[in-house]
Each structure stands twice: as structure tokens, then as C-alpha cells.
Amino acid sequence: LMMPGRTSALNENIDVLVILPLNNSYLFSYQRVFPAIEYARKTLGNGDLFAGLKFNVLYQNSACGMDALFGLVDKQKDERPDLILGPVCEYSAASVVRVASHWNIPVISAGALATGFATKNTEYSHLTRIAPTYLKMAETFQAMFGHFDWRSAYLIYDDDKDERNCYFTMEGVYTVLSEYHIIDHAVLNSHEERVDADEIIKSVYGSEVIIMCAKADTVRDLMLAAHRRKLTSDSHIFFNIELFNSSSYGDGSWKRRDKHDYEAKAAYGFLNTVTLLRSTKSEYEKFSIEMKKSLQQSNIPVCGDCNAVNMFMEGFHDALLLYAFALRDVVSSGLTKKEGSEITQSMWNRTFEGIASQVSIDANGDRNGDFSVIRMTDLEAGTHETILNYFGTNGSFQIMPGFKREWFSLKTIPGPPLPPQPDQSCKLPLLLQD
Amino acid sequence: LMMPGRTSALNENIDVLVILPLNNSYLFSYQRVFPAIEYARKTLGNGDLFAGLKFNVLYQNSACGMDALFGLVDKQKDERPDLILGPVCEYSAASVVRVASHWNIPVISAGALATGFATKNTEYSHLTRIAPTYLKMAETFQAMFGHFDWRSAYLIYDDDKDERNCYFTMEGVYTVLSEYHIIDHAVLNSHEERVDADEIIKSVYGSEVIIMCAKADTVRDLMLAAHRRKLTSDSHIFFNIELFNSSSYGDGSWKRRDKHDYEAKAAYGFLNTVTLLRSTKSEYEKFSIEMKKSLQQSNIPVCGDCNAVNMFMEGFHDALLLYAFALRDVVSSGLTKKEGSEITQSMWNRTFEGIASQVSIDANGDRNGDFSVIRMTDLEAGTHETILNYFGTNGSFQIMPGFKREWFSLKTIPGPPLPPQPDQSCKLPLLLQD
Numbered sequence: 094l095m096m097p098g099r100t101s102a103l104n105e106n107i108d109v110l111v112i113l114p115l116n117n118s119y120l121f122s123y124q125r126v127f128p129a130i131e132y133a134r135k136t137l138g139n140g141d142l143f144a145g146l147k148f149n150v151l152y153q154n155s156a157c158g159m160d161a162l163f164g165l166v167d168k169q170k171d172e173r174p175d176l177i178l179g180p181v182c183e184y185s186a187a188s189v190v191r192v193a194s195h196w197n198i199p200v201i202s203a204g205a206l207a208t209g210f211a212t213k214n215t216e217y218s219h220l221t222r223i224a225p226t227y228l229k230m231a232e233t234f235q236a237m238f239g240h241f242d243w244r245s246a247y248l249i250y251d252d253d254k255d256e257r258n259c260y261f262t263m264e265g266v267y268t269v270l271s272e273y274h275i276i277d278h279a280v281l282n283s284h285e286e287r288v289d290a291d292e293i294i295k296s297v298y299g300s301e302v303i304i305m306c307a308k309a310d311t312v313r314d315l316m317l318a319a320h321r322r323k324l325t326s327d328s329h330i331f332f333n334i335e336l337f338n339s340s341s342y343g344d345g346s347w348k349r350r351d352k353h354d355y356e357a358k359a360a361y362g363f364l365n366t367v368t369l370l371r372s373t374k375s376e377y378e379k380f381s382i383e384m385k386k387s388l389q390q391s392n393i394p395v396c397g398d399c400n401a402v403n404m405f406m407e408g409f410h411d412a413l414l415l416y417a418f419a420l421r422d423v424v425s426s427g428l429t430k431k432e433g434s435e436i437t438q439s440m441w442n443r444t445f446e447g448i449a450s451q452v453s454i455d456a457n458g459d460r461n462g463d464f465s466v467i468r469m470t471d472l473e474a475g476t477h478e479t480i481l482n483y484f485g486t487n488g489s490f491q492i493m494p495g496f497k498r499e500w501f502s503l504k505t506i507p508g509p510p511l512p513p514q515p516d517q518s519c520k521l522p523l524l525l526q527d
Numbered sequence: 528l529m530m531p532g533r534t535s536a537l538n539e540n541i542d543v544l545v546i547l548p549l550n551n552s553y554l555f556s557y558q559r560v561f562p563a564i565e566y567a568r569k570t571l572g573n574g575d576l577f578a579g580l581k582f583n584v585l586y587q588n589s590a591c592g593m594d595a596l597f598g599l600v601d602k603q604k605d606e607r608p609d610l611i612l613g614p615v616c617e618y619s620a621a622s623v624v625r626v627a628s629h630w631n632i633p634v635i636s637a638g639a640l641a642t643g644f645a646t647k648n649t650e651y652s653h654l655t656r657i658a659p660t661y662l663k664m665a666e667t668f669q670a671m672f673g674h675f676d677w678r679s680a681y682l683i684y685d686d687d688k689d690e691r692n693c694y695f696t697m698e699g700v701y702t703v704l705s706e707y708h709i710i711d712h713a714v715l716n717s718h719e720e721r722v723d724a725d726e727i728i729k730s731v732y733g734s735e736v737i738i739m740c741a742k743a744d745t746v747r748d749l750m751l752a753a754h755r756r757k758l759t760s761d762s763h764i765f766f767n768i769e770l771f772n773s774s775s776y777g778d779g780s781w782k783r784r785d786k787h788d789y790e791a792k793a794a795y796g797f798l799n800t801v802t803l804l805r806s807t808k809s810e811y812e813k814f815s816i817e818m819k820k821s822l823q824q825s826n827i828p829v830c831g832d833c834n835a836v837n838m839f840m841e842g843f844h845d846a847l848l849l850y851a852f853a854l855r856d857v858v859s860s861g862l863t864k865k866e867g868s869e870i871t872q873s874m875w876n877r878t879f880e881g882i883a884s885q886v887s888i889d890a891n892g893d894r895n896g897d898f899s900v901i902r903m904t905d906l907e908a909g910t911h912e913t914i915l916n917y918f919g920t921n922g923s924f925q926i927m928p929g930f931k932r933e934w935f936s937l938k939t940i941p942g943p944p945l946p947p948q949p950d951q952s953c954k955l956p957l958l959l960q961d
Binding site: 162163167188192193216387 | 596625
């Protein structure tokens with residue numbers, strides 16, 4: 094900035110601490126993400142501008158818990174990294190980001206998606222989120238509510254009281270929608286209790302839009318219960334949020350090879366699923382093949398024709414690029430790699446080409462998100478397609494050819510609520526996760 | 528233990544890090560607590576057994592927030608303390624205790640009263656709580672519910688979403704009572720919204736026992752509303768929880784010198800307040816006078832005839848004694864002061880004479896609590912006295928002469944709830960404090 098146009102090569106050694114779980118049951122386990130980081134490192138090394146930029150990658154098992162923090166605070170002053178990638182799990186990330194911000198170390202994560210992290214003026218000052226957050230996802234609902242003139246929502250979510258993905262997902266929806274709309278909710282915990290889908294569905298009568306975040310089996314039970322009560326057409330609109338696990342939505346998600354399949358297929362004809370917009374470009378193909386190869390070498394099962402790459406792999410890949418761009422600008426303005434705050438600021442309000450698509454980081458350091466709504470379009474075959482896309486950067490909709498206006502119109506006003514029953518969902522939350 | 532009966536003098540230098548807020552608006556500010564720690568240090572130094580035990584006390588401002596954690600993690604390996612006293616605030620304590628436990632440093636706090644800290648098998652392994660926790664307080668209710676055969680409770684609490692004292696207080700009550708009783712609740716936030724006391728009281732009709740934790744003014748408004756609706760006698764029993772601020776309960780707590788004083792006095796005739804049992808012994812008098820002197824020297828206002836000492840001052844005083852006893856046992860068994868885990872274990876399941884009363888730490892490292900219920904006994908004068916004491920160590924009641932059985936008897940079953948209204952209290956909690 095002080096020397097505009099300066100493009101001299103960057104010669105820096107950057108210590109990167111990657112904090113992710115070792116356990117491969119996570120989509121963002123180290124073994125899944127590591128090849129993507131390596132890929133980015135190689136790509137940068139092949140260009141003239143970044144050939145002198147060396148990354149020394151160290152790894153710390155987050156265990157999706159406090160080990161993430163312990164690994165960081167055990168480091169002596171001269172061992173502290175220049176950059177942290179991760180953690181993804183909310184409670185891990187919260188403590189790591191606090192200490193890293195205090196130590197002036199930039200953190201880039203493809204996780205830490207919860208709403209609380211959006212407050213960057215204090216303890217999360219050094220956090221850049223390279224994947225679309227729950228709040229960004231919730232904008233999709235906000236836009237639809239405005240466009241289609243819906244007024245009330247009923248949120249149903251599964252809170253495991255542990256990692257709490259659905260809880261944090263719905264927190265985003267609630268934060269965005271509650272300003273102008275009437276929101277009610279039911280919370281369930283499928284880890285601890287049998288889910289009485291019909292009992293929950295009884296409570297949605299008075300709401301126009303029902304939004305669910307739960308396991309695939311629970312969503313199926315809820316849709317069956319709603320369909321049996323004839324709530325699926327005319328007076329209610331059903332949404333399911335499924336951001337990461339492509340296997341649990343789309344074609345055949347209603348299918349269990351049980352006696353309810355036929356009914357479930359009919360019920361799923363009324364279900365809309367909100368998911369990440371998947372876009373690809375030519376470079377992406379090569380990346381995808383490389384990733385699949387690496388995963389197979391690590392003995393991580395990869396299905397034949399499906400996409401082996403997930404949002405977290407893409408995100409941590411792009412994180413390294415973003416850091417390199419920001420570091421170059423900061424160094425060329427005469428500062429050093431130790432200026433974590435300036436490097437962080439230089440990453441914000443920046444748009445660049447990521448591995449899968451364009452990445453736009455907003456002025457608050459959070460990535461703008463693009464999301465799709467998919468729906469069953471062939472009721473006979475039970476197959477799905479994208480009916481609507483939402484683009485976070487400019488807040489626009491893209492209505493796809495398969496979309497039918499009637500799906501999102503309320504023909505009748507939702508009936509009166511059923512006679513009241515003791516509220517089972519409304520318990521004191523037992524938290525103190527911190 | 529290896530050498531029973533060994534009582535040789537202890538020669539150790541102990542680095543103590545006291546983590547408390549600098550701000551004197553807290554009852555547990557450093558300036559209030561420091562004289563109590565000094566007092567304990569002198570007492571120990573005067574005895575033969577501990578004359579060789581030196582404490583080097585360092586201080587870190589917790590600011591009732593993340594500064595507590597930062598102060599700790601900024602220490603290099605050779606600067607880490609042998610003992611941490613504090614923090615009191617829940618969110619401060621959570622992060623400090625995690626890191627301290629990871630570093631094998633014992634933590635003793637007269638705070639960290641929330642229920643989450645009772646789980647000591649993982650991240651809070653090195654925490655000893657020297658003041659009675661919210662869960663221990665809640666046992667008082669559990670015992671009364673059992674003894675007087677009450678079935679349902681309605682909890683009303685003020686959640687400031689910041690330090691959340693009433694939230695954590697009620698979490699304890701909920702945890703204990705919900706196992707066998709029907710619990711409903713209303714949450715208010717007096718920081719953010721005007722409290723509609725009558726609207727809240729409308730929702731308590733179906734519950735036998737109403738338990739409140741809120742500011743003194745809010746409690747008064749709620750009692751006035753309940754009294755106007757004729758709920759105070761016969762079918763409902765009212766409790767207020769007020770653990771630390773003796774100024775906001777007892778004689779004259781109904782008085783505001785406004786036009787509602789007469790009505791409020793009548794309403795308060797039906798209010799029971801749960802508070803800490805205050806006990807004194809001869810040594811305590813000297814301690815109390817010393818503390819008052821020290822506070823005055825620090826320009827902290829002290830009222831003339833009232834007690835200047837609070838639970839936190841007593842607790843941190845007793846913490847130093849407890850640590851000294853445990854250290855002596857551990858060292859005499861051949862271990863060193865660096866064995867934080869053993870020292871912690873040695874503090875648990877131990878009973879000793881504290882400055883105000885006997886201190887009994889249970890097998891889980893939490894102090895057993897004694898609590899009092901006070902009530903207006905002179906309806907004309909509006910003055911209060913203790914009607915019942917609960918002793919946590921053996922779960923016994925002490926019924927005082929002023930107690931009247933009719934106060935705790937339900938003459939009529941609570942009427943049916945009022946017609947349902949939209950539930951205003953039941954929102955998604957917006958947390959992620961960590």
C-alpha cells in the first residue's frame with residue numbers, strides 16, 4: 094500500500110499450526126484436510142510471486158475439545174506459530190481464538206460457524222472464517238421470508254449438548270428471523286431420548302414455515318408425522334437444513350427399504366432442503382482427483398462416483414492462499430509477519446479465486462455464502478434437483494427452471510394451534526460449556 | 528500417610544496467583560479479599576507447624592472475563608504458580624481452571640458456583656470450591672420439597688446474559704428439583720427490557736411453589752403483583768434466593784418510601800428468603816474487626832453496625848488454610864509441592880475449622896453448605912427472622928421457634944392455569960460464551 098504496484102517476491106518462513114481432530118469420523122479430520130493444505134502449498138510454490146514463501150506445518154490434535162487450547166498454551170513464547178488453521182468445533186475454536194487473538198496470531202478456520210464468533214471487536218478479533226457461517230446460511234431464509242411473504246416459523250432441532258451443530262445452526266436462523274417474524278421452537282435430543290415425532294408435529298399447527306435440523310432418520314419421522322396429519326400441503330412449508338453431509342439428502346433420502354417408503358416418498362415431495370451451493374470449475378476437477386487419491390492412500394473410504402471433497406477441505410485450501418495474499422500486502426507495506434492484526438485486517442474485505450469458486454470475505458472477516466434449495470421434482474421417481482440459489486454477496490436469488498411458485502405459496506392460513514399441552518421443549522438449558 | 532504421626536515443620540515457598548477483579552463493585556474484588564488472605568497467612572505463620580511455609584502472592588486482574596485466562600497463559604513454564612486462588616466469575620473460572628488442571632496446578636475458589644463445575648473427572652479436575660455452590664443451595668429446596676410434600680415449582684429469574692448469577696443459581700435449583708418435580712419457568716432480562724411483573728405472575732397459577740432470583744426491585748414488583756391477584760396465601764408459597772447481598776433482604780426490604788410500601792409490607796409477609804447461614808464464633812470477631820479496618824484503609828465504604836465480611840472473604844481466607852493442611856500431608860508422604868493432583872485430592876473429603884465456621888469439603892471437592900430461610904415474623908413492624916436452617920453435611924433441618932407450619936402448607940390446590948398466551952420466556956438461548 095505504501096509502495097503501490099510493488100510485486101517483488103516474498104521470502105518468508107511461516108510456522109503454521111493446524112488444529113484439527115485426528116479422528117476420521119469428522120469431515121474435517123486432519124487426514125482429510127492435510128492433502129488440501131499440501132495442494133495449496135504446492136500451488137503457491139509453483140508461482141513466481143510466492144516461490145520464496147515457505148510453510149512449516151505443525152499439527153495439533155484438537156480432539157474437538159479442549160486439547161486444542163492445551164496444545165496452544167503449552168507452547169513457550171518462541172514456539173508460537175505465525176498462523177493457526179482451525180479449529181472447526183465451536184468450543185475448541187472459542188478458546189483457541191481467544192488466546193490466539195490475545196497473542197496477535199491470525200486464525201483462519203473453515204469452521205467456528207456459530208453466531209457468537211461474528212462479534213470480532215473483542216475476543217475473536219483475529220478470526221477469519223473461510224467457509225459460510227450459520228448466520229450467512231440464515232440469510233437465505235431471511236431472503237425467502239421477505240420474497241414470499243411468510244410471517245411465522247417453527248424451528249425443530251436436535252441438540253446433542255455436545256458439539257451442538259444443529260443448535261448453532263438454528264441459533265443463526267433464530268438470530269436472523271426473530272427480528273421481524275414470529276418464531277417458536279421445539280428442541281429434541283436424539284442421543285438421550287426417543288423422539289416422539291407426532292408429539293412435536295402437533296405443536297407446529299400455528300406456524301407457516303417449519304424448519305428442521307436433525308438426523309436424516311428424525312427428519313423422515315417428522316415428515317411422515319406431518320404428512321399423516323395432512324400438514325404437508327396448502328398451509329405449511331417444510332425445510333430441512335443439511336449443510337455438510339450430502340449423503341443424507343437428495344435422491345433417495347426418503348428410502349429406508351421399510352414399509353413406510355411409499356408414504357415417505359410422498360411426504361418428501363413437500364420437503365425443501367437448504368444446502369451449500371456446489372459450484373465447480375475446470376481447476377477444481379484436478380484438485381478433486383488429487384484429493385480422492387490422497388484420501389484413498391490414507392484408507393479413508395471414498396465412494397465411487399460421488400464428490401470426495403467437502404467444504405472444509407476447500408476452505409483450508411483457500412485459507413493458505415488468502416493468508417499468502419494478505420501477507421504479501423502487509424510485508425510490501427513494510428511490516429513483518431508478526432503483525433497478526435494487520436495481516437488479519439488485510440484478509441478481510443477481500444475477494445479472490447478459491448479452488449471451487451470465488452471467495453468473498455466480508456468487512457467483518459466472514460465469508461459470504463451461496464446456498465441452494467433442493468426439492469423433489471419427479472414425484473414418481475423420487476429424484477431431486479436444485480430449485481433456487483441464493484447468493485450472499487449481493488443477496489440475489491436465482492430461480493431455477495424446475496421451480497414452481499405454488500410450492501412456496503400458502504393457500505390457507507395455518508389453523509389454530511391444537512389445545513395446549515404442557516410445554517416439553519422449554520427447559521432451562523444446562524450449559525456452562527465454558 | 529507413609530509416616531503416620533509425622534508432624535515436622537513444613538519448609539516451602541509457595542507461589543500463589545490470586546485472580547480476582549480489580550473493580551471494587553464486586554464483593555470479591557482484590558482489595559476486599561486481599562486482607563483476608565493476608566490474615567490467613569499471618570495466622571499460619573504464627574503456628575509452629577507452618578512457620579516455614581512462605582507464600583509469595585502475585586495478583587492478576589480477572590476483570591471478571593478472559594483477562595483471567597490471558598494472565599495465566601502469558602506465563603512461561605518457569606513462571607507458573609503453585610496455587611491459584613480464584614477466579615469467582617463463572618466464565619473466567621471455566622477457562623482458568625481448564626488450563627490450570629492441564630498444568631497440574633490446584634485452584635481454590637470461593638466462586639465458580641455453577642453446576643457445570645461439579646463435573647471434576649475431566650477439565651475441572653483441579654478445582655476445589657471453598658464456598659457452598661448453587662447445587663448445594665438447591666439441596667435446601669430439595670429437602671423442603673420432600674419434607675413438606677410440594678410437587679411443582681415455577682422458577683422466575685433475571686438473566687443478564689453477562690455474568691448470569693441468577694441464571695446459574697436457577698440452573699442449580701432446576702437440576703436438583705427436575706428429577707422428581709414439575710418445573711416451569713420464566714426468564715426476564717431487566718437490563719434490556721421493562722419487566723411486566725403482572726404478566727409473569729399470570730403464568731404461575733398452576734404451580735405450588737414460586738422461586739425467584741432477581742433484583743430487589745423486581746422481587747418487590749413480583750410480590751406486589753402476586754398479592755394483588757390474591758396468590759400469596761393458601762395455594763402458593765413464595766421464595767426468593769439472595770445469597771450474597773445481605774442488604775437486599777431482611778428487615779425493610781419491602782420499603783421504598785413510595786405509595787406501595789403498605790401493600791408491599793403485606794405482600795412480603797408471605798415471602799421466604801433463602802440465604803447463606805451466617806454463623807460466628809469468638810475468633811471471628813477479631814477477623815471481622817481487622818477486615819473492617821483494612822477495607823476502610825482501602826476507602827471501601829463499610830456500614831457502621833453491619834457485617835463487613837462476606838462469603839468470598841471468608842472463603843479465600845479458609846482456602847489458604849486448606850491448602851496448607853493438604854500440602855503438609857502430601858509433603859510428609861514424600862511428594863513435592865508440584866504434585867498438584869495429589870494436593871487437590873488431599874483437600875477433598877476433609878473437614879477443618881474455618882474462620883467463620885467448620886468447613887467440610889465433600890469427596891468431590893465441593894464445600895457442603897448450610898443455608899437459612901428467613902421470613903417476616905412481625906407483620907406489624909415488618910421485621911424478619913430465621914425460621915429454618917438446613918445443614919448440608921448431614922441433610923438435616925433445624926426448625927426455629929418462630930416457624931409456623933401453616934406457612935408451608937398448601938390449603939388449596941393451585942387453580943387451573945389462566946388461558947394460554949404466547950410463551951414469551953421460551954426463546955432460543957443465545958449463548959456461545961465459549
